[in-house]
Amino acid sequence: MPSPDQERWQRVDAILQGVFGVPEPEQEAYLQRACNGERELLREVEILLEADREATQGLLGSLDALGLDAPGIDPCPASREQGPGTLFGPYRVLEPLARGGMSEVFLAERADGSFDRRVVIKILPPHLGGASWVARFLREQQILGQLEHPAIARILDASVNHPTRAYPWTFLGSLLDRTGRSAEAEILLREALEMRRTAFPEDHPMVAEVRLRLGTCLRRAGRLDEAEPLLVRAERELAPSSRRKDHRQAVAELVELHRTRGDAVALEHWEQKSEELERGE
Amino acid sequence: VHEAFLRLVNQDGQQWRCRGHFFNLASKMMRRILVDHSRHRASARRGGNLVILPLDGVEIPAAGRDVDLLALDQALDQLAELDLEKAELVEMRFFGGLTVEELATLRQSSVATVHRQLRSARAWLHRQLGGGRPQPEA
Numbered sequence: 048m049p050s051p052d053q054e055r056w057q058r059v060d061a062i063l064q065g066v067f068g069v070p071e072p073e074q075e076a077y078l079q080r081a082c083n084g085e086r087e088l089l090r091e092v093e094i095l096l097e098a099d100r101e102a103t104q105g106l107l108g109s110l111d112a113l114g115l116d117a118p119g120i121d122p123c124p125a126s127r128e129q130g131p132g133t134l135f136g137p138y139r140v141l142e143p144l145a146r147g148g149m150s151e152v153f154l155a156e157r158a159d160g161s162f163d164r165r166v167v168i169k170i171l172p173p174h175l176g177g178a179s180w181v182a183r184f185l186r187e188q189q190i191l192g193q194l195e196h197p198a199i200a201r202i203l204d205a206s207v208n209h210p211t212r213a214y215p216w217t218f219l220g221s222l223l224d225r226t227g228r229s230a231e232a233e234i235l236l237r238e239a240l241e242m243r244r245t246a247f248p249e250d251h252p253m254v255a256e257v258r259l260r261l262g263t264c265l266r267r268a269g270r271l272d273e274a275e276p277l278l279v280r281a282e283r284e285l286a287p288s289s290r291r292k293d294h295r296q297a298v299a300e301l302v303e304l305h306r307t308r309g310d311a312v313a314l315e316h317w318e319q320k321s322e323e324l325e326r327g328e
Numbered sequence: 329v330h331e332a333f334l335r336l337v338n339q340d341g342q343q344w345r346c347r348g349h350f351f352n353l354a355s356k357m358m359r360r361i362l363v364d365h366s367r368h369r370a371s372a373r374r375g376g377n378l379v380i381l382p383l384d385g386v387e388i389p390a391a392g393r394d395v396d397l398l399a400l401d402q403a404l405d406q407l408a409e410l411d412l413e414k415a416e417l418v419e420m421r422f423f424g425g426l427t428v429e430e431l432a433t434l435r436q437s438s439v440a441t442v443h444r445q446l447r448s449a450r451a452w453l454h455r456q457l458g459g460g461r462p463q464p465e466a
Contacts (some may be wrong), residue, residue, distance in 0.1 A: 102453075
């Protein structure tokens, strides 16, 4: 059962949220009606409305849905030093493996010689900051912790960046897929696909792009029946988009899939499509 | 930190079954980390020893925000006693970094509703932190 304070707050909160939903010129009239002559209630809501106006500044302003971020956090100061020889804890960078707008991946080795092991270090670029990055860093750590296996490079440090782009997961999944680690790649790509489906319409090219990566991963693993619908759909949805390279890859994947399967009719269809794309039709 | 986080998440083995639960836990952990860190820094500025960063390189550069963060932490506890749902929303938005859209998906609610709820919570927190001037009596 709610306490008297909770009951009071529920009333105040209901009126407050009601005011937020009303155009400003009508707010005063709404407030008077909702409070129905209860002066203390009216006063309480007015104080909160004033607080709402003030709260767009300062620390609490970061709760504003209009784009201000959470308190600034530098997620990885060491990322400002990125060249070979840079130390990340006990590991020394040997060479960069890949770099994108939202992450950088390095090959590294144990610097103190306590044991001989090469590792992959993935970091946020220096320009990315904010609590959200760190929270996603923790989340990806959870995923990567499950991927630890003697047969794969150990990911020491990682971060998941933009939630709608799910870029690192797509990227890391593709990276693992190219090295033949399809099981691990599939986990990341399915997670990336789920993330994008929550952020974009089903037929959006951003979703189609991950479907393409996942379909490719499954095709390479020989799971043709699972790969085909993903690739067909990705091809259809990428065709009208500006992602021509991805579209060509989708078609190429379908050619390979039907070549593997030995389906001559389908193979001819997709080969023809591929030739049309090459001719720029 | 990571070990503590993983241990927390693994307690009930639900880390992949419920996204909302996961984000909630992650946000609570992030809040604890940031607040503890601010507390250590505030203590150090009062003459304590230097604090070794406990976050594997995660650092809060804006020292002036430490006090605000500690006060916000306390205010959030008070809000949780009054309205747990809103306190959790704020926690996930502010400390977990979830967008309003993501929160709406997790809560199976509309973006507009979550936005109003956050705005209401923000006003309440702001008042608790000393904002919101009383209106003159009529």
